[in-house]
């Protein structure tokens with residue numbers, strides 16, 4: 448028994464190396480390569496891939512006939528994109544109430560059915576060139592971790608999932624209106640924090656279940672209870688001790704101030720952040736994940752709820768506020784991370800609806816390459832994974848996509864034209880495949 452344990456420990460503690468698998472060499476000829484770290488397009492590059500990772504990047508050269516070459520010289524090659532804010536185990540109709548649907552999910556949808564449906568939604572991201580997602584809760588009790596593991600072991604296809612497990616939250620979670628005697632249902636979806644000591648335990652429970660990051664709700668509006676600075680500080684301290692980053696859902700400016708004081712690494716949504724809070728975030732290099740949607744998304748949404756945009760006066764205010772905040776954040780130097788937060792059925796696949804984040808930032812005035820950096824390198828930094836994902840560089844995973852068109856002059860339709868998708872060295876979509 449002891450010997451088995453020792454062997455296990457030796458294997459487990461041995462420095463982690465990426466699985467090499469079959470050492471097949473593949474070379475991609477890229478007409479342009481987007482270098483996400485320097486945020487520029489480099490012409491005529493060859494990417495050497497060995498197994499699941501990138502070995503080297505060189506200039507064009509004559510290749511021997513026996514080498515396996517994927518010719519993307521007519522295309523722009525990018526690192527696989529990252530959606531930093533997803534909920535693949537949750538889906539509601541546009542006209543459904545979030546709390547009602549949460550209760551229905553928790554009481555009338557089995558974990559097995561929920562996971563299978565989540566698997567299908569997850570897979571749809573690959574088709575759009577999104578090869579990694581950060582799944583931030585509303586995923587039952589660690590169903591996101593299970594989905595991640597099933598994808599990593601190759602049982603099903605899907606993007607890399609970085610799973611947060613149940614969101615750490617004050618009493619009630621985000622599910623408003625549940626009576627006192629039924630609050631135990633909330634424990635099936637959120638990890639309710641009762642004290643600073645309990646907050647530390649919650650992080651340890653998540654570590655024990657192998658989550659990849661910690662997501663908290665600094666506030667829970669319209670539920671009024673919120674986490675205290677002391678509770679959030681305890682979460683951050685414990686998470687950082689395990690090398691996990693902490694990102695905080697914040698609707699109010701107040702809760703964002705508290706979360707920043709507690710030392711979180713990122714703020715999700717931040718709809719009401721004031722200029723001085725953005726200044727503080729820039730100073731402390733705290734990531735912002737803006738999750739607004741574009742005008743065309745809102746038009747579809749209005750149609751689905753049987754309204755028209757003219758009858759939705761608030762949409763104009765919503766769009767201009769989002770734009771103003773994003774532009775101010777960029778001016779001040781807040782690191783921006785791309786995230787969709789799309790969990791509504793929108794007549795297209797979940798992956799497709801999530802690409803709306805790119806359109807939203809573009810409409811708000813963000814420059815094309817800056818948007819790409821937010822969806823690759825900066826997003827990976829938010830997870831401390833910038834050597835592994837969101838980059839085409841030696842030792843990173845071979846998560847590589849290609850688009851047709853001119854990124855800088857025709858961003859939206861070019862990003863709509865993903866023609867090649869590789870994840871971990873495996874090709875999921877190739878030029879010449881029938882169109883989507």
Ligand SMILES: [Zn+2]
Pocket residue numbers: 532533534583788
């Ligand atoms: Zn969310």
